[in-house]
C-alpha cells in the first residue's frame with residue numbers, strides 16, 4: 001500500500017500529504033523555475049516537452065501549480081516563476097491559429113490566476129484576449145465551440161472535423177464566464193451557456209456516461225455522429241472525459257446558477273464513483289473497455305476528485321459528505337499507488353495515460369503534469385488554502 005497508511009484518518013492523511021507537498025514543490029520550483037514542463041524523463045522535467053511545444057494545451061498547468069502554491073504559502077519564488085511562464089506564453093497569443101478550444105486551460109491557470117491573485121492589469125488583458133479567441137470558435141448554427149483544428153483529421157484518421165465539439169471543452173468555458181463578469185459584456189457567457197446546453201444534450205448519455213466527441217454538420221448544425229476519441233472505442237466511456245464532465249458541469253452551475261447543470265454534474269459523478277468504487281477507487285482509462293489489459297489513468301482520478309469537491313460546495317449540508325468522502329477515497333487510493341514524494345525527482349503522480357490506444361506505450365501510465373495540478377488543487381481545497389482558478 002505504498003507509504004500511505006490506509007488506517008489513518010482522512011485528516012491525518014491530508015496533513016501528511018500537505019507537508020510532503022510543501023517540500024516537493026519547493027524543490028521542484030527551484031529546479032524548474034520558468035520552464036514549461038509536461039512529463040519528466042529519468043526524474044527530471046525538460047522545457048516544452050509536451051507534444052505541441054509552446055502551444056501544447058497543458059502549458060498552463062505548471063503556472064497553475066505555482067499560483068496554487070503561492071496562495072497557500074506566500075513564498076515569492078512561486079509567484080516569480082509563474083509570472084515568468086506567463087510572459088513566455090505571450091508567444092501563444094501572438095500566433096492566432098495556434099490557439100484552439102484549450103484557451104481556457106492555458107490562460108485561466110496562468111494570466112487569469114495572476115490577475116485574480118495580484119490584480120495585474122496586463123494579465124487581465126491576456127485573459128480577455130484569450131476569451132475573445134475562444135468565443136471566436138463558436139458555431140452559431142450548432143451552438144457549440146469548435147474543438148481542435150484541421151490537424152486532428154490526421155490524428156483521428158477522419159475527414160471533416162470542422163463540426164466537432166468535445167467534452168473537454170466544459171473546462172475551457174469558465175474563461176468565458178469570467179470574461180463576461182470582467183467586461184460586463186454578456187456575450188461571452190451567452191456563448192458558454194449555449195455550448196454547455198449543447199454538451200448536456202449530446203455529450204452526456206442517460207446513464208451518466210459521456211461521449212468524448214460529438215460531430216455536427218458545421219454548415220447546418222445538424223447532429224452527425226459520435227466518433228470515437230481518446231477512449232477505447234466509439235460508444236465507450238473515456239475516464240478523463242468523464243472527469244471533465246463532472247468538474248465542468250459543476251462549474252457551469254457555479255457560474256450560471258442553472259440547476260440542470262448541477263444535476264448533470266451529479267449524474268456524471270455518480271457514474272464515475274460507481275465505476276471507481278468497484279476497482280479499489282482507482283481510475284482505469286476507459287470504464288467500458290475490456291478488463292485486460294488493465295490500464296490506469298491517474299489524471300482522471302485527480303480531476304474527478306476536484307470535480308467532486310466542487311460539487312460538494314453546491315449541495316446541501318447532508319449531501320456534502322457523499323462527494324467529499326468519495327474524493328478522499330480516490331485521492332488516497334491514487335496517492336498510495338502512484339505518488340512519488342521524493343523531492344530530488346520531478347513530478348508527483350505517476351500512472352497518467354493520454355489515450356487508450358498507444359502502440360508506443362510512451363503515453364501510457366506515465367507522470368503527466370495535470371495529474372499534479374489537480375492533486376494540488378484538491379489537497380489545497382481540502383485544506384481551505386486553494387486559489388479558485390476556474
Ligand code: GLY
Pocket residue numbers: 057168230240354
Ligand atoms: N483535453 C485533452 C485531454 O484531456 O487529453
